[in-house]
Amino acid sequence: MKIExxxxxxxxxxxxxxxxxxxxxxxxxxxxxxxxLHDEERGAGAGIRFLQSxxxxxxxxxxxxxxxxxPDYDPEVDDELLASAGDITAENLLVLVTVSIxxxxxxMSVNLQGPIIINIDEHKACQLIVENSSYPVKFPVYDILQAAKGKAGV
Known part of the structure; x- marks a missing residue:
């Protein structure tokens, strides 16, 4: 399928x-x-990717x-909230968060309170609201990404 x-x-x-x-x-x-979508040269492990509608x-x-x-991000989520993403297992789970640029x-920040859960086997997904106040909607990431870039020598 081609899209513009x-x-x-x-x-x-x-x-x-x-x-x-x-x-x-x-x-x-x-x-x-x-x-x-992600940068093909950097592969699926590229930092910021795009969820293209x-x-x-x-x-x-x-x-x-x-x-x-x-690195310690591990929100607790009721299984019923994941139902629309199919049968989620540790092997088929992809968790992403939206980035505000x-x-x-x-x-720059990420929304740790509204993760996107993708079942990579069934190609189903859902976005939820985490009921844990320790995960903010605007978690600053610029300094963290710059430090990681420095360590990687990029």
């Missing part, structure tokens, strides 16, 4: 790469089909692995 996107131009998305959110994502319940090609949300910036990059 605002950020990436025209791209080809294979059917097996489509991830479905039964209930949409928070704030956009009508958007249900997405593809996870296939229902609204002008919408792409930056996301990343929360463990990159908060303002004009001043030093104010």
């Amino acid at each position: 996107t605002k950020i990436f131009g025209e791209i080809e998305i294979s059917e097996e790469k489509i991830v479905t959110f039964q209930d949409g994502i928070i704030g956009f319940p009508e958007m249900k089909r997405f593809a996870l 296939l229902d609204e090609p002008g919408f792409a949300m930056p996301v990343m692995d929360p463990l990159v910036v908060k 303002p004009g001043d990059l030093k104010k």
Whole structure:
């Protein structure tokens, strides 16, 4: 399937790469089909990736692995909240958080309270609200990412 996107131009998305959110994502319940895009040269382990809507090609949300910036991230979630993502196991679970990238990059943050849970085997996903106040909506990450970059010698 070919789609014209605002950020990436025209791209080809294979059917097996489509991830479905039964209930949409928070704030956009009508958007249900997405593809996870990343820099092909850096692979799936690239820092910031994009959750590209296939229902609204002008919408792409930056996301990343929360463990990159908060290694002890482990929110408790009721199993019933994960039902729309299918049969979740440790082997098929991918957790991402949304990234806010303002004009001043030093104010970049991630939303640890609204993780995206993807079942990579069934290509189903959901976004939840974690009921734990120790995970903020705006967790600053700029300094953490810069420090990690320095350690990696990038």
